Amino acid sequence: MSTKNEQLFMQARKHIPGGVNSPVRAFAGVGGTPVFMHKASGSKIYDTEDNAYIDYIGSWGPMILGHAHPKVIDAVKKAADDGLSFGTPTPFETTVADKICDLVPSVDMIRMTSSGTEATMSAIRLARGYTGRDNIVKFEGCYHGHSDSLLVKAGSGMLDIGEPTSKGVPTDFAKHTITLPYNDPQAIKDCFEKWGDTIACVIVEPIAGNMNMVIPDQAFHDTLREQCTANGSVLIFDEVMTGFRIGINGAQGHFGIEPDLTCFGKIIGAGLPVGAFGGKREIMEQIAPMGGVYQAGTLSGNPLAMRAGIAMFEDLTVDGFYDELSAKVADLVDGIQAAADKHGIHLRTNKLGGMFGMFFVSDKDAGVPKNFDEVTACDMTAFNTFFHGMLKRGIYLAPSAYEAGFMSIKHSDTDIKDTIDAADEVFAEMA
Numbered sequence: 001m002s003t004k005n006e007q008l009f010m011q012a013r014k015h016i017p018g019g020v021n022s023p024v025r026a027f028a029g030v031g032g033t034p035v036f037m038h039k040a041s042g043s044k045i046y047d048t049e050d051n052a053y054i055d056y057i058g059s060w061g062p063m064i065l066g067h068a069h070p071k072v073i074d075a076v077k078k079a080a081d082d083g084l085s086f087g088t089p090t091p092f093e094t095t096v097a098d099k100i101c102d103l104v105p106s107v108d109m110i111r112m113t114s115s116g117t118e119a120t121m122s123a124i125r126l127a128r129g130y131t132g133r134d135n136i137v138k139f140e141g142c143y144h145g146h147s148d149s150l151l152v153k154a155g156s157g158m159l160d161i162g163e164p165t166s167k168g169v170p171t172d173f174a175k176h177t178i179t180l181p182y183n184d185p186q187a188i189k190d191c192f193e194k195w196g197d198t199i200a201c202v203i204v205e206p207i208a209g210n211m212n213m214v215i216p217d218q219a220f221h222d223t224l225r226e227q228c229t230a231n232g233s234v235l236i237f238d239e240v241m242t243g244f245r246i247g248i249n250g251a252q253g254h255f256g257i258e259p260d261l262t263c264f265g266k267i268i269g270a271g272l273p274v275g276a277f278g279g280k281r282e283i284m285e286q287i288a289p290m291g292g293v294y295q296a297g298t299l300s301g302n303p304l305a306m307r308a309g310i311a312m313f314e315d316l317t318v319d320g321f322y323d324e325l326s327a328k329v330a331d332l333v334d335g336i337q338a339a340a341d342k343h344g345i346h347l348r349t350n351k352l353g354g355m356f357g358m359f360f361v362s363d364k365d366a367g368v369p370k371n372f373d374e375v376t377a378c379d380m381t382a383f384n385t386f387f388h389g390m391l392k393r394g395i396y397l398a399p400s401a402y403e404a405g406f407m408s409i410k411h412s413d414t415d416i417k418d419t420i421d422a423a424d425e426v427f428a429e430m431a
């Protein structure tokens with residue numbers, strides 16, 4: 001790594017804790033110095049000395065049209081000329097709300113926020129207000145932002161009350177959060193049998209993108225929907241990552257499940273800070289000013305974010321967009337898999353729409369990981385070697401074995417071939 005980059009990291013650490021404004025950026029999982037970037041275009045991101053990297057993070061998902069897409073940038077420039085924020089309703093918010101409700105059939109009404117964290121936090125408050133119950137259920141390995149109730153893991157006993165995963169979260173909050181293993185229908189049934197009439201909601205990443213990429217079985221979602229309906233609990237799909245990423249109607253379209261509430265973020269703001277939660281009219285009408293569940297935001301529905309989102313939806317809704325995107329993902333993932341097989345590297349992969357996962361399994365007979373324990377059992381040293389080998393060759397992957405990969409529509413055949421060639425070289429070294 002260059003001296004200049006080391007210096008930037010040193011300077012950053014002086015007044016920013018760890019030198020970063022979100023922990024994963026610090027490379028803590030993979031070691032080494034994070035690369036400071038200063039611009040991006042299409043499939044590429046550039047460090048401060050203008051070295052190009054083919055980027056498979058895409059700002060953790062939003063850059064599905066590629067970085068600095070001219071149409072989006074133009075929309076933001078025009079919006080900026082008209083003023084940055086008014087604190088009043090604007091027609092742009094209505095356009096985005098109409099668009100999302102039109103594309104995602106389970107969403108009748110929607111409220112904008114400024115981040116995914118606010119969306120999930122507010123959806124949970126709404127579910128509690130609507131049901132008059134306190135307990136919530138989440139799953140091991142799913143991430144829903146950093147609000148108190150959600151930074152909770154399973155307690156020591158199965159089906160026990162939760163324990164905070166972060167200092168600063170009161171045990172009193174954690175005791176209302178029940179954490180279950182992902183992709184385990186029986187655990188859901190057992191949980192509802194024990195706690196049923198106390199559960200306000202279940203929140204789930206319908207396809208997990210925060211423990212690498214894990215695609216659960218249909219039975220998991222069928223059981224969730226069944227149990228929530230039978231027990232009067234609100235089913236919340238956290239599609240902050242998967243919404244408009246794996247397809248135009250998200251993971252709920254893929255599984256054919258109608259959640260009661262859905263959270264969005266990331267893609268819908270095209271890279272500007274945004275989140276949203278929406279769902280059944282009867283539930284959404286409980287939010288202030290219509291109902292008694294309070295929720296607000298000074299910059300919610302910000303005109304820059306809304307106009308960026310409107311521009312982006314124009315491209316996402318073009319016929320064949322997701323076919324083209326998933327074909328790129330298939331080319332990449334299949335190419336990397338073939339390279340791994342050639343060198344005897346035990347790689348497992350997942351892919352759907354514009355998203356993919358890569359696992360270095362420790363056991364040559366292991367299948368594709370299906371839950372958090374199986375992800376944790378992967379060979380983290382192998383991942384770290386792969387990550388740094390790729391970075392050195394100008395390929396920018398997520399700096400953690402617990403993150404997914406993201407493709408943009410701007411990744412060219414050459415980008416994909418260069419990435420596979422780089423992987424082939426790294427695997428040869430690892431073999």
Ligand SMILES: *Cc1c(COP(=O)(O)O)cnc(C)c1O
Nearest residue numbers: 115116117143144145238240241
């Ligand atoms: C990113 C993410 C969040 C949090 O969104 P922020 O905008 O970072 O607050 C919540 N849920 C899921 C599934 C996410 O991937």
